[in-house]
Amino acid sequence: MEKHELVIVGGSAGGIQVAMCAQKHHDLKDILVIRMEEKTMVHCGIPYIYGTLGAVEKNIMPDKLLGDAKLKVGEVVSIDRKGKTVKLKDGEEIGYQKLVLATGSSPLQPPIPGMDKRNVWFAWNNTDYLEELAKAIDGVGDIVVIGGGFIGLEFADECRKKGHKVTVIELLEHCLQMVCSTDLCIRAEETLKENGIRIITGNGVKSINGDNKADSITLQNGEQIKCDMVIVGIGVVPNIKVAKNAELEIGPTGSIKVDEFQRTTDPNIFAVGDCAEKYSFFNGLPVPVRLASVATREGKIAAANLYQAQWRNIGTIGVFSTLVGDTAIAMAGLTDTKARELGYDVVIGEAQAASKHPGTLPDAKPMKVRLAFDRRSGKILGGCACCTNAVGEVSNMISAAIVNGMTMEQIAMFPMGTHPWLTASPLAYQFTDAASNALHSVNKVKEKVAVSS
């Protein structure tokens, strides 16, 4: 029987990161990565296959990232924790000293009548399936996208770039509502509408109709929408079957329970990525945030802790960004609504200025930053940014401020650097100005209270 120092089940974002870091951190030579697919997709790139990239093979994760780790294609069906082996579907058994589960998640398929029709598609990480989806998209006119989160909107936007008539159906009041403040949700919706996409919010899908193929959907309000195909992007469910059968504990969000060192309830087994439970940075409670950036961070932590607890997971801060049409939206931490739900007295600071200076430079666009603070401690809770240029790094900066517990005063005084082509003017730098504006509003209130008392 084959036996390895480290066996990783899952060869996508989380699993690959574990393999990379175990080599760097422990100089481990004997690593086996097992995954079900021969080639793995850049998951986040899947929507772009159907517009900008134009081909499945342009969205493949390079296996050279695995370094010296060996790759085996197969499905792990069980774990013998006592014997420290995993069993593959073809019956092969493989021994491990340490095991990391990075089994990810699968698209959520809600129990809506008609969901099983053959032209209803999901974002499965499978090259053959995605090739079929590409052919299917090429042959149709009207596409209904169920789900107005970032996956649904990215699919919708790419399909409209190819000339399809696209309708997005979102159950909540706004698209992106789970992750963004309302003004940015509306901004994203407006951009999509300007580009010809029909957006229906506050309305769910009651049924998908047609004989074998979907030819229309019926909304909860009774409206019928004609379609030639349906794409569903409404979330994922963690792949935990193997872990559950091995009697590893499962957490409240249905993911594998881990401690702050990514250890499961078996000290020789770790879990990372979409299959592992996440705990909020803000209150330590379980949160269903499933992102590649979270998976890779957990992969680094698990790899470092294989032989002794070294790196601690300080909790999950959702950091998202997306681009719809020419509108880039980025956000980190709590939305205003979520912060209020958690009992914070929220102070908002906003600032908008041209993304370059002077604003007459080519491609300078208005860029807005909105930050949310806790009035009592002054600490930043979250924030978002929006521009017609990329703002992905702004949400990363907000995330850094959250992790370090920065207050509005500290951010207002943050020693930033500027350049005409690359940033706003130092007189109107959005990140620091949003914090200054929050600080001014708090100070004004304090002064008024002092004067009146």
Ligand SMILES: Cc1cc2nc3c(=O)[nH]c(=O)nc-3n(C[C@H](O)[C@H](O)[C@H](O)COP(=O)(O)OP(=O)(O)OC[C@H]3O[C@@H](n4cnc5c(N)ncnc54)[C@H](O)[C@@H]3O)c2cc1C
């Ligand atoms: C369309 C789309 C867009 C996205 N965009 C973004 C984005 O912009 N930014 C972001 O941060 N995140 C994004 N995400 C989320 C991100 O893709 C996931 O969070 C990330 O892929 C999780 O990585 P993972 O390694 O935990 O799991 P997965 O990527 O799901 O990989 C799981 C791996 O486990 C293997 N596996 C599972 N079960 C077994 C088994 N029994 N035996 C052997 N192997 C097994 C699979 O073969 C696969 O290799 C997006 C997701 C989708 C679907």
